[in-house]
Amino acid sequence: MSSLSNRKRRAFLLGLAKTACGVSLTALGISLYTRQAKSMPALAIRPPGALPEDEFLSRCVRCGLCVQDCPYDILSLAELGTDVPVGTPYYTARTGPCEMCDDIPCVPACPTGALDHSLTKINQARMGLAVLVDQEECIAFQGLRCEVCFNVCPVQEKAITLEYRHNERSGKHALLIPIVHSEHCTGCGLCEEACVMEEATIKVLPMHLAKGELGKHYRLGWDQKEKAGKSLVKPDGKRAFNLPEGVSYDYENSELTTPASSAPPVNKALETLKRGIKEAK
């Protein structure tokens, strides 16, 4: 009798251990898989208003409502077996950039707030950042007129500006160099789509790849001076500048002063040298 109940207990405990083991391994497998799967490929861009990736993946239920509400059909839900976490929305700028609708229909469509509903002005979206990744190939750097990226940019003359530079090659023309300003660029990707190159030389990258960051300990002298309203270092002390006779340096006004009644300086280089040798002795 007791051996029967023993056997039953054994079977029960064994079954329990088996299940617990299987489930734990599954949990481990899924957790490791999510770690790997959650890293987005650089050219897949989330819709406007998307929270930072980790937060996004804790809210996005992968329902596709944003996809269905996009009037330009640029969004897709990632299919199984692609690099984007399965079922999450993304677009690829080169083939279909965000058209920057004024009413941003994809954002209010999101039922969970994975797309932040507080985004109401499309110009404030930060889906990524356009970067002129290849200055060797970009034809603007060859001195050719292109400016296509500048012309299609929806945040006109703010997100991309043109900088005039001297064309060293011809010696008489200008280069019109597109410059992206992160302060205004929404990362929509219209410039990447429009780039005339075989492979786009301007690309929208995720913020963390596109932006550099100054070390926290850095202080830029001119910023600090402006904040303090005055120079933060002591004025220069008197130094021995090798100046022509009669000329002195005014520390306060940072300028050279010459005696008012000055005759043109006479070259007494030899005398000065001799005097210097005497003094040294």
Added chain:
Amino acid sequence: MSNSISPLMLKRNIITILRTNKWLLLRRFSQFSILGLYLLGSSLGGFWIIKGNLSSSLLLETIPLTEPLLLLQMFAAGITSPLSTTLIGAAIVGGFYLLVGGRVFCSWVCPVNVVTDVANWLRNRLRIKPNSQINRNTRYWLLAMTLVISFSTGLLAYEFINPVSIIHRSLIFGVGFASLMILSIFLFDLLIATRGWCSHLCPMGAFYGLLGKFSPLRVRAEQREQCQKGCNDCFQVCPEPQVITPALRGADKGNNPTILSGNCTNCGRCIDVCPENVFQFGLRSSTKTPIIPIEIRRKNS
């Protein structure tokens, strides 16, 4: 003897087939028309009857619907302030299944059910007897796991692999490799474990099963006195045969004729197949039926 069937016979046959498969046909109709409505998109003059997918939808362009288990996972992942749309959507869906039976989701809505039902049918046809024994309670462990991994990763981690949502989504947004997932569930149920996915593993089914513990709409073994013991047709077709026993065979113990287990999917297949019409849909009655001694019952019948 002629092989031709008279029109009258044909009509009778059809009526019999329809009657003995009533709930099965209604269920298939429900499953396919729900999928159809999602697939319809905006083709009705730009109006969406339903958009999204089973994870979250918008019904008639106004009513939000959200899978309640996803809301729980969101909480576990550390979202403390979900949007009101999420909460309302989950409350509507949760409330609906609380009323009609949690696992009505499984047998009347979920597309995976069609796959596993076909696998089950074929397995019976080919007389395949898988020898894997999975504990039916494994699903509750997996349900707990979905919450634990949401907590530990801070993401809706189960959604990275959830075959149910992946399959439904793929049917609407493009199948691709998800077809292989459908195939693996089919083969798993056909060759590896009888009713393996839906009745043993699926954490969504487990969740809805818990919800269904409180549902008023239930299958009742109303005419259980009529049951010809040994026929076992109902046990053969039931995806969760263990739920029938207490109601059908429990008269002696004073058990309620209502099938009380939340794991009953309210599929109604037992109602279809029972030659004695023992089962019917009805409301849960909490009152225990008085124990009638067997001798008296025999006299009465």
